[in-house]
Amino acid sequence: MSNIPENLSYTKEHEWLSAADGVATVGITSFAAESLGDIVFVQLPAVGDTITAGEPCGEIESTKSVSELYAPVTGEVVEINEAAADAPELINSDPYEQGWLFRVRTESMPELLDAQEYSKVVEEGE
């Protein structure tokens, strides 16, 4: 059973967001991390990059597969998680805390899923 914290927002691409003061922290959900298997490489956008909601902005690679990281919001990347880039296993072991990926300054939040809506997406995907 996947862990889906109540206090976060989600996308259909299995990313989570936590927004405060116009800055959104982004990561992938535990469901995504478990589906990928052991994550061995993550390519994050660079600080200062402008990313566009719905467009690929990086890659996440496990031994078995590679998938694109989609920008969940439009805005400027203000911080990336170097620790997760150096030790991608953090994304598997702690996807919602130490395994966060990047922070984006955004002016408008798109419509996102709440925990309940996202758990339906997961159930359909299983």
Next chain:
Amino acid sequence: MTTQSPLHEVHTELGASFTDFAGWSMPVRYSSELAEHRAVRETAGQFDLSHMAEIEVTGPEAGHALNYAMVGNLAGIKVGRARYTMLCHETGGVLDDLVVYRPGEERFMVVANAGNAAVAVTELTERASGFDAVVTDRSAETALIAVQGPRAAGILRGLLESVELDGGLDALKYYAATPAVLGGHELLLARTGYTGEDGFELFCPAAEAPAVWRRVAEAGEPQGLLPAGLACRDTLRLEAGMPLYGNELTVWLTPFEANLGRLVKFDKSGDFVGRTALEKHSEPEQVLAGLRGTGRRAPRHGYRVLDGEREVGEVTSGALSPTLGYPIAMAYLPPRLSEPGTSLSVDIRGRPEQVEVAALPFYKRAK
């Protein structure tokens, strides 16, 4: 509709994630494929390979039938030994790569890949029809458990009540097999594998597989044995430079292109299916080679290999090697570009990454 292994319940209890593999629902990993990979390299791992096909060929002319059906000299296998071989099409293309065991003078067991099981049974039956030999598909009633890794022998030694071979497990050579008894269960104990480590494969009746698995798991746990899934099996065999049917081997490629021409025994007596075509194919235009990358982005199946701007080949398998820490891959290349040290690149999702041709295998265990 997928087929379940006789060990399905055991895997479920162990919390396995399953994947569909050639119509079978098999464990892809139990917890972490990297931990499972490491266990096989450093201690031991236990795999369920019950999806593989076991085809028995018996009778006074069984060896001759196999010699006609496949490229190797299978009639020449000594009782108790095994051989790696290929089933080829009339055109010389590979229909399957298989291991043939000879448990008795007039009894052979052919182990085929799950995805090619139907083709192997059909072709063997047809090709054996002119011989005094009977082909029987034993897949459904047979389970296959592999125990692989430096501690595999130690774990099994303590568990086996009897081994028919003189000298027991320690006298069992690589590519040999013997009847044995483990936990009261009769099985065929083979020293074969697909991981690059020392290890064993245990063929037993499907109904007894859960009991055998649990005995091995219980004895192995204190030794660091982990249940291991198909994900790590793939990275292990890639490090060991072993081909996977569907990736490195297809019906469009001959054993010569896969650098396995040594398996084709033109000097054996009699004709065999594919002989005429293979005799013309001995100078291949493309050969299988290893690639070693830098950084962490791994070439993967289907990616283009480039020499400058020009496409010169295609990657068949690739991953970030868990043991070595750098990307490794296998690819088909023109022979002139297949020398180790040759500098090439691979188009990894639109961005070329530098690679160097490397000798296979990438990983070789310390003896």
